[in-house]
Amino acid sequence: MNMGYTIKLVLVGDYRVGKTSLRRSYLGEHFRNNYLPTVGADFSFTEEKIGEKLFRFLIWDLAGETRFSKVRPMYYKGAYGAIVVFDITNRQNFENIDNWIDDFLKFSRKENCPIVIAGNKIDLVQDGKAEQAVSDEEINEYLDEIRKKLGKSHKIFFIKTSAKTGENVREAFNCLANEVANLLLSRSK
Numbered sequence: 001m002n003m004g005y006t007i008k009l010v011l012v013g014d015y016r017v018g019k020t021s022l023r024r025s026y027l028g029e030h031f032r033n034n035y036l037p038t039v040g041a042d043f044s045f046t047e048e049k050i051g052e053k054l055f056r057f058l059i060w061d062l063a064g065e066t067r068f069s070k071v072r073p074m075y076y077k078g079a080y081g082a083i084v085v086f087d088i089t090n091r092q093n094f095e096n097i098d099n100w101i102d103d104f105l106k107f108s109r110k111e112n113c114p115i116v117i118a119g120n121k122i123d124l125v126q127d128g129k130a131e132q133a134v135s136d137e138e139i140n141e142y143l144d145e146i147r148k149k150l151g152k153s154h155k156i157f158f159i160k161t162s163a164k165t166g167e168n169v170r171e172a173f174n175c176l177a178n179e180v181a182n183l184l185l186s187r188s189k
């Protein structure tokens with residue numbers, strides 16, 4: 001078996017949007033928390049076989065409210081992809097995703113690293129417990145705008161998720177993992 005790759009992915013987004021819950025939901029019973037105090041991050045890892053190759057994904061997750069902290073460059077350093085999370089029932093969280101994406105692009109590897117935007121807590125809307133705070137139309141407009149800004153070769157996805165029910169959680173992580181894997185495999189040719 002080929003040695004495979006070890007790939008860093010980051011979860012970003014405002015405090016309490018559900019980053020840790022998504023990571024926990026994705027990793028299920030294998031969930032292990034590791035804390036890096038110097039970076040203010042939790043991380044865990046998982047292995048996936050994609051094509052014929054084994055990929056080891058290190059999934060970093062901002063611990064607490066470190067939005068304005070000096071450690072951010074270290075948090076993003078070497079990351080190959082990001083899941084940018086907002087709470088779909090909270091308008092401010094949506095308005096802040098542009099900043100999170102800017103940070104990721106500024107501090108990560110700067111090589112068309114794919115981004116999956118997750119509108120989380122969709123269960124609250126489905127159960128009638130809260131309103132969707134941003135319309136699908138507005139989300140699509142934002143996606144058009146950012147795709148135009150970043151160019152065709154930069155992959156940006158959007159998916160509605162629920163860490164509570166598990167809806168689309170695996171899809172979100174798999175989408176990112178596959179895109180990163182393809183990016184790496186296409187480069188190694």
Ligand code: G3D
Nearest residue numbers: 015016017018019020021120121122123162163164
């Ligand atoms: P963070 O890591 O982004 O800061 P957390 O966010 O994963 O700690 O989640 C913050 C709160 O939102 C938690 O509430 C968590 O249970 C809740 N939450 C996360 N994802 C979802 C979701 O998809 N649906 C619903 N309904 N709630 C979610 P508590 O009260 O447990 O602290």
Ligand code: MG
Nearest residue numbers: 019020062064
């Ligand atoms: Mg957290």
